[in-house]
Amino acid sequence: xxxxxxxxxxxxxxxxxxxxxxxxxxxxxxxxxxxxxxxxxxxxxxxxxxxxxxxxxxxxxxxxxxxxxxxxxxxxxxxxxxxxxxxxxxxxxxxxxxxxxxxxxxxxxxxxxxxxxxxxxxxxxxxxxxxxxxxxxxxxxxxxxxxxxxxxxxxxxxxxxxxxxxxxxxxxxxxxxxxxxxxxxxxxxxxxxxxxxxxxxxxxxxxxxxxxxxxxxxxxxxxxxxxxxxxxxxxxxxxxxxxxxxxxxxxxxxxxxxxxxxxxxxxxxxxxxxxxxxxxxxxxxxxxxxxxxxxxxxxxxxxxxxxxxxxxxxxxxxxxxxxxxxxxxxxxxxxxxxxxxxxxxxxxxxxxxxxxxxxxxxxxxxxxxxxxxxxxxxxxxxxxxxxxxxxxxxxxxxxxxxxxxxxxxxxxxxxxxxxxxxxxxxxxxxxxxxxxxxxxxxxxxxxxxxxxxxxxxxxxxxxxxxxxxxxxxxxxxxxxxx
Amino acid sequence: xxxxxxxxxxxxxxxxxxxxxxxxxxxxxxxxxxxxxxxxxxxxxxxxxxxxxxxxxxxxxxxxxxxxxxxxxxxxxxxxxxxxxxxxxxxxxxxxxxxxxxxxxxxxxxxxxxxxxxxxxxxxxxxxxxxxxxxxxxxxxxxxxxxxxxxxxxxxxxxxxxxxxxxxxxxxxxxxxxxxxxxxxxxxxxxxxxxxxxxxxxxxxxxxxxxxxxxxxxxxxxxxxxxxxxxxxxxxxxxxxxxxxxxxxxxxxxxxxxxxxxxxxxxxxxxxxxxxxxxxxxxxxxxxxxxxxxxxxxxxxxxxxxxxxxxxxxxxxxxxxxxxxxxxxxxxxxxxxxxxxxxxxxxxxxxxxxxxxxxxxxxxxxxxxxxxxxxxxxxxxxxxxxxxxxxxxxxxxxxxxxxxxxxxxxxxxxxxxxxxxxxxxxxxxxxxxxxxxxxxxxxxxxxxxxxxxxxxxxxxxxxxxxxxxxxxxxxxxxxxxx
Ligand SMILES: [K+]
Ligand SMILES: [K+]
Numbered sequence: 001x002x003x004x005x006x007x008x009x010x011x012x013x014x015x016x017x018x019x020x021x022x023x024x025x026x027x028x029x030x031x032x033x034x035x036x037x038x039x040x041x042x043x044x045x046x047x048x049x050x051x052x053x054x055x056x057x058x059x060x061x062x063x064x065x066x067x068x069x070x071x072x073x074x075x076x077x078x079x080x081x082x083x084x085x086x087x088x089x090x091x092x093x094x095x096x097x098x099x100x101x102x103x104x105x106x107x108x109x110x111x112x113x114x115x116x117x118x119x120x121x122x123x124x125x126x127x128x129x130x131x132x133x134x135x136x137x138x139x140x141x142x143x144x145x146x147x148x149x150x151x152x153x154x155x156x157x158x159x160x161x162x163x164x165x166x167x168x169x170x171x172x173x174x175x176x177x178x179x180x181x182x183x184x185x186x187x188x189x190x191x192x193x194x195x196x197x198x199x200x201x202x203x204x205x206x207x208x209x210x211x212x213x214x215x216x217x218x219x220x221x222x223x224x225x226x227x228x229x230x231x232x233x234x235x236x237x238x239x240x241x242x243x244x245x246x247x248x249x250x251x252x253x254x255x256x257x258x259x260x261x262x263x264x265x266x267x268x269x270x271x272x273x274x275x276x277x278x279x280x281x282x283x284x285x286x287x288x289x290x291x292x293x294x295x296x297x298x299x300x301x302x303x304x305x306x307x308x309x310x311x312x313x314x315x316x317x318x319x320x321x322x323x324x325x326x327x328x329x330x331x332x333x334x335x336x337x338x339x340x341x342x343x344x345x346x347x348x349x350x351x352x353x354x355x356x357x358x359x360x361x362x363x364x365x366x367x368x369x370x371x372x373x374x375x376x377x378x379x380x381x382x383x384x385x386x387x388x389x390x391x392x393x394x395x396x397x398x399x400x401x402x403x404x405x406x407x408x409x410x411x412x413x414x415x416x417x418x419x420x421x422x423x424x425x426x427x428x429x430x431x432x433x434x435x436x437x438x439x440x441x442x443x444x445x446x447x448x449x450x451x452x453x454x455x456x457x458x459x460x461x462x463x464x465x466x467x468x469x470x471x472x473x474x475x476x477x478x479x480x481x482x
Numbered sequence: 483x484x485x486x487x488x489x490x491x492x493x494x495x496x497x498x499x500x501x502x503x504x505x506x507x508x509x510x511x512x513x514x515x516x517x518x519x520x521x522x523x524x525x526x527x528x529x530x531x532x533x534x535x536x537x538x539x540x541x542x543x544x545x546x547x548x549x550x551x552x553x554x555x556x557x558x559x560x561x562x563x564x565x566x567x568x569x570x571x572x573x574x575x576x577x578x579x580x581x582x583x584x585x586x587x588x589x590x591x592x593x594x595x596x597x598x599x600x601x602x603x604x605x606x607x608x609x610x611x612x613x614x615x616x617x618x619x620x621x622x623x624x625x626x627x628x629x630x631x632x633x634x635x636x637x638x639x640x641x642x643x644x645x646x647x648x649x650x651x652x653x654x655x656x657x658x659x660x661x662x663x664x665x666x667x668x669x670x671x672x673x674x675x676x677x678x679x680x681x682x683x684x685x686x687x688x689x690x691x692x693x694x695x696x697x698x699x700x701x702x703x704x705x706x707x708x709x710x711x712x713x714x715x716x717x718x719x720x721x722x723x724x725x726x727x728x729x730x731x732x733x734x735x736x737x738x739x740x741x742x743x744x745x746x747x748x749x750x751x752x753x754x755x756x757x758x759x760x761x762x763x764x765x766x767x768x769x770x771x772x773x774x775x776x777x778x779x780x781x782x783x784x785x786x787x788x789x790x791x792x793x794x795x796x797x798x799x800x801x802x803x804x805x806x807x808x809x810x811x812x813x814x815x816x817x818x819x820x821x822x823x824x825x826x827x828x829x830x831x832x833x834x835x836x837x838x839x840x841x842x843x844x845x846x847x848x849x850x851x852x853x854x855x856x857x858x859x860x861x862x863x864x865x866x867x868x869x870x871x872x873x874x875x876x877x878x879x880x881x882x883x884x885x886x887x888x889x890x891x892x893x894x895x896x897x898x899x900x901x902x903x904x905x906x907x908x909x910x911x912x913x914x915x916x917x918x919x920x921x922x923x924x925x926x927x928x929x930x931x932x933x934x935x936x937x938x939x940x941x942x943x944x945x946x947x948x949x950x951x952x953x954x955x956x957x958x959x960x961x962x963x964x
Contacts, residue, residue: 067855154857291898331897338890361883368880369955373549375636390872397879398850401843404886408820415813416773422903473851 002068004060010075011054017080018046020137021087024130033124038090046083067479069153073145073470077462081106084134093124099451106458108134110465111142111349113222113319113436116447116454120227125208128225132215139219139349140189142465143253144182146347155467156399157357157392158346188256192218196245203237217242218249220349222319222436227444230309231322236301239309239322250277250316250344272384273356277345280355284311284339288332295329315339317351319436326443333439337426340433351434351464353403360388360396402468407432410460417453427453431460484550486542492557493536499562500528502619503569506612515606520572528565549961551635555627555952559944563588566616575606581933588940590616592947593624593831595704595801595918598929598936602709607690610707614697621701621831622671624947625735626664628829637949638881639839639874640828670738674700678727685719699724700731702831704801704918709926712791713804718783721791721804732759732798732826754866755838759827762837766793766821770814777811797821799833801918808925815921819908822915833916833946835885842870842878884950889914892942899935909935913942 021043028036064072081102088094088101096104100116107114108131120128150158197214201207209225216223226232230242248256251274258267268274288307292298298306306323313320314336326333343352360381367379380387407428414424419441426438427446441448446457463471473479503525510518546554567587570578578586582598589596590613602610632640679696683689691707698705708714712724730738733756740749750756770789774780780788788805795802796818808815825834842863849861862869889910896906901923908920909928923930928939945953955961 066857070854154854330900330903331894334897334903335894338894361887364876365880365884365887366958368877368884369951369958370960371877372552372636372951372955373961375548390876394846394872394876394879395850395853397876397883398847400883400886401879402847402850404882405843405847412813412817412820415816418812421812421816421907425903469851469854473854476848476851478852479855 001071002060002062002064004057005062005064006068006072006075007053008057008060009072010079011050011052011057013076014046014050014053014079014083016050017083018043018050020133021046023133024087024126027129028124028126031125033126035091035093035124035126038087038092039126039130041090042083042086045086049083066153069149070470070473070479073149073153073466074462074474076141077109077466081109081458081462084109087127087130091124091127093127097451099454100447103446103454103458104131105134106461107431107436108221108223109138109141110434110461111135111138111216111219111221111351112431112434112461112465113216114431114438114442114446114457114461115223115436116445118227118445118447120225129208129212131223132212132221132225135219135221135223136193136215138465139221139249140186142219142349143185143189143347145466147185147252147254147257148181150467150470153470154395155469157360157396158467159392159395184257185253188253188260189218192245192248192256196241199241199245200238203241204235205233205238209233213242214245217245217318217320218349220246220249220316220318220344220351220434222313224320229321236305239305242320243309243312246312246316246318246320247281250312250348250350252345252347254347270384273345273359276359277355280339280342280358281312281315284315284335287335291329291332297328310336311339314435315342316344316348317433317435319430321437324443326437326439333426337429337435337439340429340435343433353400353433356383357396357399359383360393361400363388364393364397399468402472403432406463406468406472410456413456414453417450417456419449419453427457428460431457432464434461434464483553484542484544484546486539487544487546488550488554488557489535490539490542491554492561493532493534493539495558496528496532496535496561496565498532499565499619500525500532502615503528505615506569506608509611510606510608513607515608517573517575517606517608520569520574521608521612523572524565524568527568531565548635551631552952552955552961555631555635555948556944556956558623559591559948563591563940563944566591569609569612573606573609575609579933581936582929585928585936585940586613587616588943589913589918590703590705591620591623592916592943593617593620593698593701593703593833594913594916594943594947595698596912596920596924596928596939596943597705597918598927600709600927600929602707611690611694613705614694614703614707617701617703617705618675618697620947621703621731622668624701624831625667625671625829627948629667629734629736629739630663632949632952635952636877637951639842639878640949641874641877666739667735670735670742671700674727674730678723681723681727682720685723686717687715687720691715695724696727699727699800699802700831702728702731702798702800702826702833702916704795706802711803716804718787721787724802725791725794728794728798728800728802729763732794732830732832734827734829736829752866755827755841758841759837762821762824762840763794763797766797766817769817773811773814779810792818793821796917797824798826798830799915799917801912803919806925808919808921815908819911819917819921822911822917825915835882835915838865839878839881841865842875843882845870846875846879881950884954885914888945888950888954892938895938896935899932899938901931901935909939910942913939914946916943916946 021039025036025039085101085105088096088104103116193214196217197210200210200213212225230239255267255271259265285307288311289304292303292307309322310325317340340352342358343354344350346354346356363381367381370379381393410428411424423440423442426440427442430436430438503521507518507521567583570576570583570586585598675696678699679692682692682695694707737749737753767789770793771786774785774789791804792807799822822834824840825836826832828836828838845863849863852861863875892910893906905922905924908922909924912918912920
């Protein structure tokens with residue numbers, strides 16, 4: 001393990017992260033909300049810690065291997081989330097515990113959007129801005145992780161995308177090309193954010209709310225500046241704008257990249273995952289609308305808009321709400337929570353297991369049936385025109401099974417902690433899928449849980465965000481051997 | 483498809499099945515309970531139907547292929563379960579609906595043990611005996627299915643056992659050797675039943691109860707002649723005897739076969755699945771005892787006995803109860819229900835996904851982690867000393883994913899039917915894992931559900947019993963093509 005180089009990189013990341021404390025400080029100055037000092041303190045703390053880590057190792061530039069990659073990715077998220085918790089602890093307007101601060105910060109950076117804070121409408125603008133910005137930064141990190149790094153690490157079948165990545169990539173090494181790819185992706189992400197903020201503003205949000213919600217929308221994060229979430233605005237136009245941008249942000253950013261470069265929409269239309277993603281959303285919206293109309297919960301237009309909004313919001317794992325969907329007919333909340341297990345596309349800011357994996361599982365399931373009937377037949381699994389390597393399929397199976405097993409284990413821990421079944425089930429689902437709101441006691445807010453539960457759920461968020469295996473390998477003796 | 487031969491076989495099976503209506507008729511005569519005519523009528527109905535099917539095709543003896551095998555297995559269970567429902571409809575002491583009768587019969591023959599009948603203690607002996615006998619016959623069928631037929635069909639990785647089966651087997655053909663294997667297995671099963679009945683009788687059960695419960699114990703069925711199940715006897719000795727025989731019946735019968743033949747216990751000790759099975763039971767018992775002691779639900783001896791009894795009963799998917807375990811601290815019922823997903827060993831009378839598959843999933847999960855760290859390494863999956871074919875591992879993944887997906891779909895149907903989450907979850911789990919009792923509204927009895935729910939759950943029982951794929955292939959156009 002190249003510890004010196006890893007520490008050097010971590011130092012750099014922390015110094016860069018420290019700069020992100022300045023915008024909330026500026027917001028505090030603009031609104032004169034008196035919350036600026038928490039951010040200035042955290043800025044200094046992160047900068048100095050980063051410098052202390054960086055300086056002694058500034059000449060360490062060893063070539064990084066796969067193993068180092070795992071460690072860097074995990075440290076990136078855990079260290080930044082930990083420092084990200086500091087403003088919540090320092091802010092005088094927030095009487096939160098350490099567990100609360102850690103939970104909120106992890107929830108922000110992993111774009112989960114579960115919150116332990118209530119009374120959002122009365123909080124200083126700087127704190128609100130900071131929470132939204134955490135999600136936006138998290139979203140950026142995820143895109144780079146998912147498009148450029150996970151394929152290299154080969155997590156859960158994502159080596160599938162190795163060939164498709166923009167720019168040449170050498171196997172087994174984390175090359176500097178990542179920087180180039182990352183830059184292009186960030187421009188797309190930034191453009192999307194600006195478009196989203198403008199649309200919100202035109203639809204009637206204040207400038208602050210428009211920017212704040214654009215951050216958490218393109219990040220598929222789900223944090224809001226109001227306790228009532230998007231429901232606060234009580235506007236079908238805003239709900240449809242939100243749904244549109246969540247939908248766009250739930251597409252593989254590599255597709256956006258190619259589309260922008262070639263100025264056509266063909267890359268989407270011929271992508272099997274995009275087709276699957278679109279189909280799944282349509283099915284969920286159809287089910288949702290039918291059930292709402294059958295139970296006569298809303299008039300037709302409202303039922304349709306609420307269905308589109310909530311289906312996209314939960315299925316892409318954004319987790320925004322405009323109505324108390326947890327109290328809809330029992331089928332719907334459970335259906336939507338299950339849809340969040342599928343989640344958005346790989347290489348997007350969304351969570352869940354990802355559409356591409358579900359697609360591969362389905363195709364492999366069909367192959368197994370064909371094999372039962374013709375045991376000596378040879379059947380290839382195809383994605384579009386390309387046939388998929390068996391190794392990729394195996395990795396996807398492994399991902400699915402591990403996901404389910406870890407889900408069950410975490411749920412049992414929460415049950416042992418005294419939660420009821422529905423709360424435990426939905427809390428783990430909402431955190432592991434980086435969704436946010438659950439059902440039962442965590443339908444709106446996670447503040448009522450014990451500290452243990454908050455730490456377990458923070459871990460679940462990270463587990464989901466890092467596609468399980470990136471984090472899991474670090475818990476095996478095999479990883480640390482030699 | 484060799485339809486003529488399939489119909490001939492079905493006719494024979496039905497004629498054999500008709501004979502099983504005579505013992506309950508004899509029981510009725512002995513106890514003079516007035517219930518005999520239902521069984522005599524069903525006997526005649528089955529015999530004549532069987533004859534009508536058999537006679538025109540009596541000369542059809544075409545060689546059967548894999549495809550025919552699937553159809554025969556599914557028809558075997560559905561047709562016999564349907565005819566098995568007739569006595570419940572005809573019995574005057576049981577005012578049950580058609581859905582109830584079908585549910586009870588499927589539950590019996592699949593050894594699920596979920597019941598829609600209450601007031602068992604007041605029913606005629608003949609009906610009680612008939613229910614127990616259904617489970618015992620179902621258990622017989624399962625052992626032959628699991629040890630001799632599924633490995634040939636290659637369901638969910640069970641081709642793993644093809645080489646280990648007693649006697650030479652030709653690939654791709656259902657050879658007459660099945661008959662020989664079946665006979666040997668049945669002797670073991672019969673011996674086990676007699677030993678179990680004797681033990682129960684010595685421990686204080688009446689002769690009738692001892693025989694009746696021995697039937698449902700070795701079948702891992704869970705039907706009882708009392709509403710209070712094993713709890714009726716209020717005896718630690720009986721609970722331990724029951725646990726012991728459930729444990730034995732949850733072992734692969736191929737191991738019993740080899741052990742009896744060689745008169746040593748070595749086959750068990752060197753079998754990886756047996757070790758896994760034993761280890762899982764120990765872990766569950768340990769968790770269960772600790773939680774019961776922590777919450778001070780019982781004094782030490784009772785806590786230990788209740789833990790052993792319930793852990794073995796639920797984890798092997800027998801589903802007997804001696805206490806109202808659904809009201810224990812929330813963690814335990816959920817933990818036990820999850821344990822029933824693992825279930826007993828392949829080739830036993832137990833349900834669930836089977837220990838061998840969970841073992842293979844775990845090993846493959848570990849391999850995926852090793853592959854992440856060393857992408858170019860070659861890692862074999864070993865069971866004992868033999869390495870496992872990748873094809874088998876893929877089939878096991880397919881089995882697991884399909885199991886989970888079908889579970890979710892069936893649960894959504896029950897939610898749409900208006901059940902609450904816990905009832906829907908546990909009812910599908912209890913039926914698909916062939917466990918029996920659930921939680922919530924189905925903790926004791928399924929009679930309160932709608933007819934739709936009863937049919938869906940009957941389907942779930944069959945799905946679980948036929949290891950998903952045997953039934954699922956019949957729903958693909960691919961199976962019926964050409
Ligand atoms: K989210
Ligand atoms: K059972």
